[in-house]
Amino acid sequence: xxxxxxSPPPEFLNxxxxxxxxxxxxxxxxxxxxxxxxxxxxRVCNKYNLKIVANFGTLLGAVRHKGFIPWDDDMDFTMLxxxxxxxxxxxxxxxxxxxxxxxxxxxxxxxxGHAKLRNSETTGxxxxxxxxxxxxxxxxxxxxxxxxxxxxxxxxxxFQMKTAWLFRNLMLAFAYFSTRYFESKGLVRIxxxxxxxxxxxxxxxxxxxxxxxxxKVSLTCRMKETKMVSGLSFSDALKTVCRDDLKNVExxxxxxxxxxxxxxxxxxLKVWFGDWKTPRKAAATHSGIIxxxxxxxxxxxxxxxx
Numbered sequence: 001x002x003x004x005x006x007s008p009p010p011e012f013l014n015x016x017x018x019x020x021x022x023x024x025x026x027x028x029x030x031x032x033x034x035x036x037x038x039x040x041x042x043r044v045c046n047k048y049n050l051k052i053v054a055n056f057g058t059l060l061g062a063v064r065h066k067g068f069i070p071w072d073d074d075m076d077f078t079m080l081x082x083x084x085x086x087x088x089x090x091x092x093x094x095x096x097x098x099x100x101x102x103x104x105x106x107x108x109x110x111x112x113g114h115a116k117l118r119n120s121e122t123t124g125x126x127x128x129x130x131x132x133x134x135x136x137x138x139x140x141x142x143x144x145x146x147x148x149x150x151x152x153x154x155x156x157x158x159f160q161m162k163t164a165w166l167f168r169n170l171m172l173a174f175a176y177f178s179t180r181y182f183e184s185k186g187l188v189r190i191x192x193x194x195x196x197x198x199x200x201x202x203x204x205x206x207x208x209x210x211x212x213x214x215x216k217v218s219l220t221c222r223m224k225e226t227k228m229v230s231g232l233s234f235s236d237a238l239k240t241v242c243r244d245d246l247k248n249v250e251x252x253x254x255x256x257x258x259x260x261x262x263x264x265x266x267x268x269l270k271v272w273f274g275d276w277k278t279p280r281k282a283a284a285t286h287s288g289i290i291x292x293x294x295x296x297x298x299x300x301x302x303x304x305x306x
Contacts, residue, residue, distance in 0.1 A: 001029050001293045002098075002121045006039045008032040009256055018070035019279050030124070030291040031068055033140045034075045035257055037099070037117050041077070041142065042260070044094045050083040053249055054259045055145070055268070060276055063265050067255040069279075073289050075142040080229065080246070081222060084146035088115060098122075100137045107211025108204070109136055111175050113168060113233030116141040123292035123300040130290065130304075132182040138297035147229040149221035150240055157228065157240070160220060164232040167214035174207035241271050 001013075012032060016023045045052045054062055056076040061069040079087065091101035095117065103115035118124065124140030151157040172180075181196050183189055218232035228240040245264040252261035262268055269276040292300050 002033065002119065004032065004036040006036045006257075008035065012256060018065070021070040023070055026291060026293070027073075029293040030073070030140055030289075031255070033119050033122055033124075033293055034142050035255060037119060037140070037142045038075055038077075038259060039257060040095070040099050041117050041144070044090070045083075045087065047094070048086065048090060050079065050087055051249070052077050052079050052083070052087075052144070052260060053246065054252070054254070054261050056272055058254075058259070059261055059265055060269055060273060062252040062254045062259060062261050063269065064277070064279065066253045073291075076145065077142065078145045078147050078231070078246075081146045081148050081219070084115070084144065087144070091115075098139070100139065102137055102141070105215075107171065107208040107215075109134075109179055111171055111179065111207065111211060113211075113214070114146060114231075115144040117144065121296050123290060123295060123297040125290040125297060125300070127288040127290060129180070132180050134180070138301075140291060140293070145231050145234055147241070147246075148218045148232045149224060149226040150228050150230045150232070151221060152227050160217060161230060161232065161238055161240075164214055164217040165237040167210050167217060168233065168235075168237060171207050171210035171214060174203045174210060178204040178207055236272070239271055241268050 008028075013025060013028045015025050016028070041052070044050075053059070054076070055078040057069055057072045057074075058076045061067055061072060088101075088103050088105075091103075095101045098120040100118045100120045101115060102110060102118055104110035118137050118139035118141040120137055120139045122140040123138065125138045129138070151160055177196055177199050178201075181200070184192050214233060225243070227243060229243050229246070230240045231237060245267045246262065248263035249260045250263050251258040290300075295303075
């Protein structure tokens with residue numbers, strides 16, 4: 001396993017059964033890389049007094065399992081847009097190899113609408129991004145999501161959220177045939193390749209335009225402190241949480257570290273999961289990630305192409 005700045009206790013790497021679900025050693029190793037990334041992220045946020053909290057499955061795991069949900073494969077954190085942008089601005093200075101802070105405000109390459117902190121010496125490839133010839137870092141990662149202000153008026157809020165959602169999906173549709181293109185097998189391979197050759201450049205331009213429009217809509221209310229916030233630039237653009245529920249932060253036990261959680265976690269978790277108290281095995285967040293804690297993603301992809 002790759003050398004970590006914050007190594008796990010040896011016993012953490014043992015195979016384990018949680019909620020009737022077997023967690024293999026390889027997943028434990030991947031989790032330990034993510035926990036190391038989280039500690040590095042907290043170091044930087046604490047240094048600059050930036051507020052960051054666990055959210056989504058990570059918050060649920062902290063509350064219900066005191067660690068990872070047994071079938072989860074990543075860690076999720078959120079920040080209000082102002083602190084998120086400050087983090088992005090100082091990331092290049094603060095995160096040194098093998099840590100890599102990944103974000104893109106241009107919409108040209110990394111079109112996720114949020115940031116990731118990665119370990120460059122590992123492999124963490126989301127299954128639907130395999131074989132797409134992506135030109136960015138694909139080490140094991142944790143996610144950092146920005147939350148944006150949304151209108152207090154419910155009608156205006158609805159249209160703001162729907163419009164951001166529309167532009168995001170248009171951006172991803174254009175990216176499918178430009179920056180996220182991959183060759184199919186069989187009879188569709190040649191016509192798809194020809195289509196990609198024809199639309200690559202114009203679709204790449206439309207991808208950037210859709211991204212910029214998504215961000216323009218997302219930042220419409222940035223100069224006012226609204227009651228509600230939402231992840232307008234990522235897949236949860238149609239859900240909102242109350243700003244007041246994000247104010248009170250407490251440290252929560254999470255495996256062998258502590259992470260910043262929320263005192264009002266019940267309100268927030270109901271937004272994301274509804275009845276969150278009853279464990280229900282679901283598909284992993286990213287529908288599976290290819291993990292390798294022994295080799296970096298460049299070496300892994302090189303071996304896969306042989």
